[in-house]
Amino acid sequence: MEAHPPIRTVGIVGAGLVGSGWSVIFALSGLHVRIYDADAGIRAQAITLISRSMREMADVGLADGIDEALSRITVCDSLASAIQEADYVQESVFERRDVKAEAAAQIGALIRPGAVVGSSSSGIPASAFTETAPLRERFLIVHPVNPPHVVPVVELVPAPWTDPALVPRVRSFMKSVGQAPVVLTREIEGFLLNRLQGALLNEAFALLEDGYASAADIDTTVSKGLGLRWCFMGPFETIDLNAPGGLDDYASRLEPLYRTVAHSRTQVRGWSLDLIERANKERRDLLPKAELPTRRAWRDRVLMHLVKHLRGAGL
C-alpha cells in the first residue's frame, strides 16, 4: 500500500470570497497556504479580507492564534509559485465552464503528480472541465457553502476518471481541518445540497404561486419550525425520532401523504417571471435592496454565533 504524506502545504487558486474563506480554514488549521489569483487587485486585498474574517471568528470565539495563522499565508505572483509545491490545491475561480477548464489545464500542468486538486464548483461537475486536463485523475469537486469558514459542509464529487483512492483521503483531510465532508458516489446535477434546496424551493414557489400563503409565512414555517430541527439533525434522523418505532414506523404512517405531495407536482411549472417578481417584491417590501449587504453581514454574524452555540453543545 502506498503511504500518503500528510498535507502540509495548500495552494489556493482564486482568492475571492470562496478562496479567501478556504485560506482562513487551512491557515487556522496549521497548514501553509500559498494564494494566487489572476487578478492583481484581488491578490492585493486577499490578506485584508482573510484577516478580517479571522478577527470576526475570534470575536465570536471560533478562532485563535490568528497572528500565527496569518504568518503561514503567502500571496504569490504566479500560479506556479502557489501550487507547484502544494500537497493539495483548492480551485475557486469564476464558475463558468470555460474558465474552470482553463484553470484545470494550467493547474494540471504545474502540480506534483501526488497532489490533489479540489474544485469549489457549486454546480458544474468535474467531468465538464477536467476531461483534457493533465493529471485529470487527481481532480474532484470539493464544494463548500458560503461562507466556507463558517458553514462546515463540503460536498466531494468524483468525476468518472477521478482516482477512487482520493475520495476517502480528501474526506479525512476535510475532517482534519474542521469541515463536515459528504461524499457523492458519482456526479449528478446540483449535487446533494442544491438538489435538496431545490426540492424545497420548488414546493415553496408552487405554494406561493397558488396563493396558499405569503412568502413570509412560508419562510416562518421553515425558520420557526422545520429549520430548528434541521440545523442539528438531518431529514432522516428527524423522521427517525418523530415516530415511536423509528424511521420505518414514521414511513408507514406518512409515506402516503408524501406520495400525494409528489403526485401533485409532476407537472413542472418552473418559476415564471411573474412568480419571481411576486416573491422578489415581497422581499423588497421587507428589506430594501440597498440593505442587502447589511443583512448579509448580519446573516454571517448569526451563523458564526450559531455555529459557536452548536459546537458548545457538542454538535
Added chain:
Amino acid sequence: MEAHPPIRTVGIVGAGLVGSGWSVIFALSGLHVRIYDADAGIRAQAITLISRSMREMADVGLADGIDEALSRITVCDSLASAIQEADYVQESVFERRDVKAEAAAQIGALIRPGAVVGSSSSGIPASAFTETAPLRERFLIVHPVNPPHVVPVVELVPAPWTDPALVPRVRSFMKSVGQAPVVLTREIEGFLLNRLQGALLNEAFALLEDGYASAADIDTTVSKGLGLRWCFMGPFETIDLNAPGGLDDYASRLEPLYRTVAHSRTQVRGWSLDLIERANKERRDLLPKAELPTRRAWRDRVLMHLVKHLRGAGL
C-alpha cells in the same frame, strides 16, 4: 364592528403530549387552562407531565413563574366543565377522522357561541371532520409542531365554512402566547410544513435509492449546511441574501438548475419498502431502537437550548 373580548380561559381537549404542550404555553402566558381527556389515566398524569415540561424550560431559562402558572391549571372530570366557559378551545385528540369528528360534534354542542376552536390536526383538514358539527364556523386548524412549547410555528388553516374573521384573531392570539403563526388561505393536504418537509424528504429518499450518497451524508448536508441557514431564515430570505442583487438575481442564475431537478422527479416512485428498510437499517446501525427515547429527550433539550440561543440573538 363587534369587539372581541380578550381570551382569558382556554379549554384543552386531549391531554397527551400535544395537549400538555399547549397547556404549558397557555398557562405560562397567564391564561386559565381547563383540561379534559376522555382517558382518566391521562387526566391523572397531566399535571405531572406539564410541570416536568415547565421545569425543563425553566432550567434552560425559557420559563419562569412556574408555580403561578401551575395554579392556573385545572384538570376537569367532564368535557363540559373544561370548555363551556372557555374563550378558546384547543383540541388535540387522536388523529383519526372519526375521532376528530366525534370530538368536534361534542365540542360544538358545549361551547359558548363566541368561542373559537383550534384543532391540532397535523394533516386532516377541518372540513373533513367539522362539516356537521354545531357552530362549525368557529373551528379551524391550529397545527403545532412537537413539542409545541418549544417549537414556535403554528399553522392556521380555515375550512371553507370557517368565519374568516377568526383567522386574524387567532393569529394575534397565537403571537400573544409566544407562538409563530402562519396562515394558509385555504386547505391543502399536508398544509405548508409537511409539504415542504415532504418535498425535501422525497428528494432525499430518491438520492438514497439511486445510491448517490448514504442517508448519514444526506443528513449532514442538511444539518451542517442548509439547516444552519434555515433555522433563522426561511428559504426565500436565504436565496434573497445569496446573490448580489437579491432574490430575482438569484432566480435568474439558479432557476434553470432547479427546473432540471424538478424535471428529473416527474415519475413518482414513492418510498418502496426496500428503500425504507435501507434507510431504517442505516439509522438503526447509528442508533439502536432501544435508544430512541433517550435520543428524543436529547433532541428536545437541544431544541430548548437552541431556541434560547436564538431568542438571545433577537430571533
